[in-house]
Amino acid sequence: MKGKTLVRTGLSMAMGICLASMALPALAANTDGSLAGRVDAGAEVTVHNPETGFTRTVRADADGNYRFPFLPIGTYKLQASKDGAPVGEAVEVVVSLGNEANINLGDATNLGAVQVIGSRVITPVDVRSTESATNVTKAELERVPVGRDAQSVALLAPGVIQGQYGGASFGGSSVSENAVYINGLNVTDFYKRVGFSSVPFGFFKEFQVKTGGYSVEFGRTTGGVINAVTQSGTNEFKFGTELVWEPSSLQSEGKNHYDADGNPYRVASRDQYDSTNLNVYASGPIVKDKLFFYAMYEFRDYRPESTNDAGSTFFKGKSDKGFWGTKLDWQINDSHLLEFLAFSDKNETTTDNYRYDFAAGQRGSRTNTQFSEGGGVNWALTYTGYLTDTFSVKALYGENKRDRIQTSVNDVQCDAVQDRRRAGLPQIGCVSSAQIEKGQDQREAARLDFEWQVGDHLLRFGLDREVNTSDNESFYPGPTRRYYQIYPTLPGTRLENGGIVPAGVNAYVRARQQEVSGSFESINSAYYIEDNWQVTPNLMLNAGLRLEAFDNKNGEGNTYIKIDDMLAPRLGFSWDFRGDGRSKLFGNVGRYFLPIVNQINVKQAGAFLDERTFYVFNGLESFQYNGATYQRPVLGAQIGPVDNSQGDGTVGDLRSEVDADIDPVYQDELILGFQSMLDETWSWGVRGIYRRLHNAIDDMNLTSNGILCGGEPGSIGYIMGNPGKTATVYTDTNCDGVNDGYVNIDTSRAGWALYDADGNYVGDRGWVKPKRTYRALEFMLDRAWDDKWAFNASYTWSKSEGNAEGPSNSDFGFDNTGRTESFDDPFVNLNGDGPLPNDRRHQIKLRGAYAIDDHWSIGATLNAQSGRPINAFGKGNPFDGTSYHSFYVCVSNCQADFDQRVYQLRRRGSGGDLPWTFDVGASVTYQRSFGAADLRVKFAVYNLFNQQRVMEVDDEFESGIGVRNEFYRFGTGYQSPRYAQLTVSLDF
Template sequence: MKAYNIKRAALCVALGACLATLAPSAFAQDGAVVGRLTSDAGQVPAGATVTVRNPATGFVRSVQADSKGSYRIPLLPVGTYDMEVSLPGGAASRVGQVTVSLGSATTVNVPLGAVSTLGTVEVRAPQVVSMVDVKSTESATNITREELSRLPVDRDITAVALLAPGAVKGKGSLGGQGISFGGSSVAENTVYINGLNVTDFYNRVGFSSVPFSFYQEFQVKTGGYSVEFGRSTGGVINAVTRSGSNDFKAGAELVFEPRAWQSQARDRYDGDGSRYITASRDDYSRSALNVFASGALVQDRLFFFGMYEARDYTPNSTNDAGTVFNRGTADDPFWGGKLDWQITDNQMLSLFGFSDKSDTVTDVYRYDHDTGTVAAERNNQIYNTVGGRNWSGTYSWQVNNDLTMKLMYGENKRNRTQSSLMDENCNRVFDNRTASQGVPSNLQGDRSCTSSSQLESALDTRKAARADFEWSIGNHLLRFGLDREENTSDYERAYPGPGGLRYDIYYRTPGSSLNGGTVPASGLVARTRRYEVAGSFETINSAYYLEDNWQVTPNFLLNIGARVEGFDNKGGDGDSYIKIDNMIAPRLGFAWDVRGDGTTKVFGNLGRYYLPVANVINIKQAGGFLDERTWYEFLGYTGATNNVPNLGGQIGPVDNSQGDGSVPDLRAEVNRDMDPVYQDEAILGFQHMLSESWSVAASVTYRRLSNAIDDMNITATGQCGAIDGVWIMGNPGRTNTVWGDTNCDGSNDGWIDIDTSKEGWALYDDDGNYVGQRGWVKPKRDYKALELQVDRAWDGKWGFNASYTLAYGRGNAEGPVNSDTDFADAGRTENFDNPWVNYRGYGYLANDRRHQFKFRGSYALTENLSVAATLGVQSGSPITRFGAGNPFDDTDFHSYYVCVSNCQSTVPSERVFVHSPRGGDGRTPWTYDLDVSVSYKVPIPTDLRLKLAVYNVLNQQRVVTVDQDYEPQDSIGTPNPMYGYGTGFQSPRYAQLTVTWNY
């Protein structure tokens, strides 16, 4: 849906009025009612007052219409209101009921008739019932908990957001809470709960969340959002939770997902019939019981809502080889609540808090897939902690008829801690050799006695404050405000085991160069790596905005605004590492009521959006960061239980160029004049009402991302060879200014400008002679889409929505994370490590889905029995054949070249490569996700409802991601036998029973 609530038609029928239009966005967790009073003679009686009253809470708010009859009632909590019009000294005349939706404004135009001798005005029924949003310039989807109670939508905010047209689930390990909106990566979105930003700021993948039953309404903004929202080049998910009322209410809800109601996941086999993914024992059992209560502590003034949810989640999984079985348990409860104090009719204070902290304990056992035997004794135990406590306080005040304000302060906390029983004695050990190199498949890969990839202890704390204002001046509605976030990461990370070392075993061509040394005659080498970081890292994001919503004519709205942002990412020493100020994000939009009757609208907008730098950059690049890599000859395994290898002589020096444990002089490692990451967007749309219930919509969207902040390995600049092998954070393809050696005396003494579109990477011939410089291609990403929609609003009997999106997402960089190579550290991808990684890499990006069809609908068979279904159909994603080298120099990063002959030659120029274009190996299969549900209201005095939902009814388990490394890294010319095989699949069919009781 484009910016309208699906219940509009029923609402309009109840009023006999045109209520479907949405004015420019209201404050994040509120709505508004706007419109005009009109009369036959064109004159509005002086002093006319419009009042809305929420019968559930006694909340009352009134405004006086201006001389033209226009009025606006802002800062209205989501809900249903009675509306009336009155004149000075006269009795109020009832208009009808008005539903206020999240983040939007309901337009009610009221025709007035004669005024009685007692001063009572006659209210006449308007002639038009409209579902078209003639005053909205956004692309957004509003979905209420009432609609979700009818539909088979998994109880997760991500599943709700995926109902929006064009939204795509992320790939690989980034797909958990990740969504791609409008061609963006999954690390570019923002999530709000009751106006509090709860987005993960460590790497921007994920967010805090609350139980489904705690939410009241969702708004998913997919484009064109106003200046109130920022720090996103993807989408915005805006949610509001339930509140109390004068009526005491209580209830309970049981959600039950037993493993017996799940289809078995399929094991996956290669072309030789060998199992490479073991999944048939991967399942879970999940149940949750929540109880809630709400009511009034003081009638018409002070209300509460509280919820407690007991949880039990027991996931089982195996490793790919089928040798390890994991049995997890998570049973931490959720608690949350909300207090609303209506201080006066014009002032309100709301307090909101919840805890989503959860500990998962996983027992690890040895396992034999062929016999299905799980060892009796536990081999290890892993501990994971996520989530934390969150709260906010919001004060709103309608100062007078024209001015309103809202103030908010809140804190959002997310723990990220991982450890295990075996961490003290077990190192990570990986054997990267292949069968062609004489290593049996059962001895390849992970040979660790611990499954902990790292020891991590982290607490991310956001302190957020904002002030928002609205001021109505004639035909202009001015919206302005400011917001500030202090995001602090307290972080420690290291590899497990003695010395904190990870061991990787490789085969290299005997006699070839390696790390400044020579590969021994055996070709067997091992690399040890210490990878540690610790400290407290702060980022301050600030912004202020101004927007004018100008009603140029009664039928034409012009939205003009700008948001000015600043990002200040600080290092472990507390000094600014990356600081970017005065980023101006202009926004321009319009909405044209073509016929003047609210049935047809043309709208559009232009905007610029900036993306903050994730805290992972501060931590990994600007802290006491140690990355120590040492190469040795590999002499075989010791035979000890921890599989630590025997090491021979050291090969080359210890390499700690990426961090030696101290906070370095960061001027040499970061672009002094950093340009921000931003996206420009243009949207043009059309909506038309076919009848009181049916509407259609169409829109075209264009987005262009033109910059990146990423790490680059600068090997030389042509200036004294001053910068050699230094990793810097900068803007690929642009001029970067870093501290370096300006007078060739061997010490850094001044600023050096490096035009990385032309220089920054040294080129050498076969004899090692320097022959020149190479620069980086500029990052590009563009998205073009056509969206078509048809909607049939729910009328108590049935409702339906269908959308089709035709989209093209091209570029040479997905964004701050990379789905192709499954890299989740935002802003530290491999894309720009050297110029050859992205050379000739422009093409269809990982989140490109050419065709998307989405359907959802519900039908009431009887008063108590209803059925519903959702169907998602989408084409596959591009497949790229990644190589491990290039024809231009002797490096082994991912590339868009594949070696076809002389690949093992020690003379780089003798190797023969062919270009392997992005997306050149076809696409993954189309996927079909059909979910169905049946709901039954038990005919007893209390409200008891049963809902059985079945997800992925067809049990489609198609491939959604594949191994795209044709040549594994460090293995030029050695084909990966697993290339093209699936690595990610649709989840098997499962069923969910929900029992809801309300009193």
């Protein structure tokens, strides 16, 4: 991926005239909408927002085309005039986020392509758009029971499901492949790419969920995009307050689950919380028609309670850090706008840990206190310039911060101990912190976007640059700073350090010391150019090209992984085949690249220590701490050498730890769709979707460099590379124990040394290439709100197949993005093709609202989906003596040498599917005005029928080679119990 400098230079020069005088690089990420159409040639068209006084006039070209780009979302008056006389009547038009309202004006207003909803005009079919997106306003969400966060809104869109680790899966992708924008500022977590900065629900104004086919202005995602804008001030002074209350008394009790002997393995009956949020806001003009403000402060009080899965520890938490946010809008004049956004989502949680007797339901003495901090201060400054009737610019610069801090009182005195022979992977030592982490992530984002109308061509081009810095210090708790994990095993098993389990040993202890500190930076930059060509009045072609570059740096500030000249072409069309603006046939094909998370820099390119020592397990001993009894392993003889192949505590020469010619992760997508209005309120659509993920960047343990030294190959250790492709790695080429040159290793055939049962080297083997395909059909039906009722329905049939879920892997519950267990050795994914964890063959989503009268209304939602596939993972394989995850299960001779064991292949999904889940929500809303005050009371119930069906299970059929996991298919995740929410708002 090196060279191609001429391509980048040429693209830069094509934009050079326009960009040379601009200091801020980049693009504004659809923080607004646009308005376009046709009118008499030479006529003037004026758009006016009565709420802010914003007015702009453009002249139609010789063909009668007019266009208003970069319009802040809202309701506008649209009027055409010619020779000073009005042409037709003024039209009130709604401009929505990320969409273009297309209104044709003439001697009489042409409303054939729009819907008249109340007194407003909306355009449900954007005949110039080729993307797949769902728009939802705050007003719509207030009518139905929807969780009060951006991700809950995203789950309303077809093809989006709840994934593991608190994320969402778009179109079969893993949860770490999405992007989230607030007012054009990218607020996506770049450390692991799971999660994002958040603001209160009341601070939002409108959402757009992009599920595919999005423009080249969006990149760094192979999943989906959540695009949101916040409230803004107007010429009318407003203030108000909103209370959101979720009491534990209105929550159903979680179900407890027991093993075959009647012992609890997942206690949930004490899991509950009390949540109270009270926000106050004010907005209005500082200078009428010029300068506006919106400000909000939210008081928060969140008090969760829960137990661990075994019911032996009780957790009581408290989080009461408030939120503040503000938005300033300055209409300098009708040609220049400036807006400023700032908010703080910092949060701090303190959790006390207590001894707990589940059988007696009694809480004992306090054993520990944990502290966690997250969020941070975010801000963005955005400029919009309408330089001529046909040429406009938008620029943004901002910062996004997120803390990552986790500590506890016991961290100094207690080592972490985990017994992986038990369900739920319980911590059995006197500390529950797996790792002490003190970090902060800061993004500096600069973006620039141009739009230039040249006849029938709408040219859009820009730059996009982010500098993402992670300051990090992390280590395991305790005086030894080692994490002790107990694993089941069998004699003769080869461990990951090459050691052989001695005879008579059925369990071992891995003592791991993992530490890293420093500042780590990644620079992501992109150029893009796009032509939207109106070939005929009814046919639009879209052709775009995005040129990306990723530069991940090590702890010393030098480049660690650099991938540049990534060309992402995207082509699309939209055909208004009837010519009335009410229907369209559309399609697109495109390529999307995914950056490398900063966690890779931190974990593998810093002064990283990852030392693993293996011991014979000689049982557990009990000890007292703070009046409580805990357990820790008794260490026997050491097995094999100390393994620090993944980090020896120095930055070192990283050429031996990364493929020098690494290829990016990217996805190709093809969509063909149809959308049409049935009448003034009803519309429907259908989409066919095909996605294919190419490549993976993950860690692989190369135990062979292909060069025989003393009859055996030299071992390289773990590298970051592309499984199944050629890796160029710096290694020892002359068997003197010193790395001195590069070798090319085709990891589809080599890189893993094979040994016979006597320990003799017998050759190499390689890795299977990662694969993921997603096929789907989506059907949508929508009835717009007409002050009486609204309805939306979608059905998605989909199939997600392959052997790689993506950068995040939920097969084994391992959330290290980009460092999954899928490719640690060649056998994890061997013959592992089949339905992937985010495969939901059927999804049905319904939502609707009905106004009973002027004061009372009801709303309901349904999310029904088929269950995820179940695997049957074994340990070990028929090809060598290692004991890692695989799709092979030992069925006989399991304690013999590996070449005498008998294995059975259990393909992906061989355990069947989990049951369907149904989640019904219901709400009732009361509204009334009292003079200048507007009261709204909403009572919503989520999971109305209190279904608590299993959504995730333990997929490991074996806990050791030939050792059946007694908790196989036991639930590890369930639907949340029913809960209720009361919202009371008062606006003046």
